[in-house]
Each structure stands twice: as C-alpha cells, then as structure tokens.
Amino acid sequence: MDAVEKSDLLIFTTPTYCMRTSAPMKAFIDLTFTYWMSHKPRASMFSKKAVVISTAAGAGAGSAIKDITNTLLYWGVPYVKSYGKAIQATDWEHIKPELKEKINKDMAALAKKLKNSKAHAGIKTRFIFSMMRMMQQKGMGAGEEERKYWQEQGWLDKTRPWKAA
Numbered sequence: 001m002d003a004v005e006k007s008d009l010l011i012f013t014t015p016t017y018c019m020r021t022s023a024p025m026k027a028f029i030d031l032t033f034t035y036w037m038s039h040k041p042r043a044s045m046f047s048k049k050a051v052v053i054s055t056a057a058g059a060g061a062g063s064a065i066k067d068i069t070n071t072l073l074y075w076g077v078p079y080v081k082s083y084g085k086a087i088q089a090t091d092w093e094h095i096k097p098e099l100k101e102k103i104n105k106d107m108a109a110l111a112k113k114l115k116n117s118k119a120h121a122g123i124k125t126r127f128i129f130s131m132m133r134m135m136q137q138k139g140m141g142a143g144e145e146e147r148k149y150w151q152e153q154g155w156l157d158k159t160r161p162w163k164a165a
C-alpha cells in the first residue's frame with residue numbers, strides 16, 4: 001500500500017476466473033478494506049487516476065473489472081477507466097492478429113486519455129464521503145479509533161480529502 005499511496009496512476013490487471021476477479025486479487029481487496037471510505041480512507045487516494053484491465057477467454061471480464069472499480073470508488077479514487085476483452089484464447093500468442101491490433105490501438109487511445117485527464121473528486125465520491133462522514137459523526141462507524149482518525153484528518157469539521165490531497 002506504500003507503493004499505491006506514492007503512485008499517481010494505479011494499474012490493476014486480473015484474469016477472469018469463474019466470471020469474477022481472480023482469488024489473489026480478491027485477497028488483496030479484502031486486505032485493504034480499512035482503506036474504504038466506510039473506515040479510514042487515505043487523503044492521497046482522492047487525487048489519483050486508475051485503470052482496470054481484464055481479459056476473459058469468453059465471458060465475465062465486466063464482472064471481474066467491477067470487483068476492482070467498486071473497491072477504487074470506495075477508496076476515494078475519483079478517476080477510474082477500465083478495459084475488458086473476450087480474447088477467445090488463453091494467452092497473447094494465440095489471440096487472432098486483427099484482435100491483437102485492435103487491443104494495441106485501444107491501449108494507445110486509453111493511455112492518451114489517461115495522460116490528458118485530470119482527477120477531480122466528482123459528485124459520486126463526494127456523496128459517499130458525506131454519507132460516511134455522517135456515520136462517523138453519529139458514532140455509527142466501526143469504533144472510537146476510526147472516529148478519532150476522521151477527527152484528526154479534520155474531516156468531521158470543514159477539511160475534505162480532495163482539498164488536502
């Protein structure tokens with residue numbers, strides 16, 4: 001998570017396993033649950049960009065991606081792009097040449113988009129944050145330690161993570 005917090009752009013990739021993200025990726029998501037806005041989100045997340053990529057042999061890449069984009073939303077990452085593809089193969093070598101060409105083209109376009117965009121906390125991020133803030137204010141969080149963290153960040157007063165970030 002030190003590496004994640006130091007990075008401006010987060011790139012997540014996962015194969016599609018049984019229509020969802022891989023088990024190691026799910027384990028990573030579970031290990032980082034304290035970073036969710038419902039617990040102790042990190043201010044640095046609110047100015048990051050992220051991209052989530054998954055391939056499936058046939059189907060399910062969308063659901064595999066959703067597992068990760070949902071986590072990023074709750075971490076507070078405001079700018080998230082994704083790319084999912086059914087590749088009708090199990091490795092890069094066996095993908096049809098025209099599909100490889102399309103993927104390379106799509107990746108170049110995605111990279112350009114990521115480079116030229118700015119990460120600003122939008123209405124969805126701000127709304128979830130304000131709901132979680134209300135919860136902490138009312139003592140409905142997971143405990144005193146969490147409430148203290150929110151207090152120390154100044155988030156129970158006027159400070160917001162997207163301003164501090």
Ligand SMILES: Cc1cc2nc3c(=O)[nH]c(=O)nc-3n(C[C@H](O)[C@H](O)[C@H](O)COP(=O)(O)O)c2cc1C
Nearest residue numbers: 015016017018019055056057058059060089090091
């Ligand atoms: C356990 C397992 C589950 C899979 N489930 C799906 C699936 O739900 N949909 C699909 O299209 N492909 C599925 N595949 C195919 C993989 O998405 C594909 O083979 C991928 O390239 C595997 O990546 P890996 O070589 O990094 O394991 C599955 C493969 C494995 C091993």
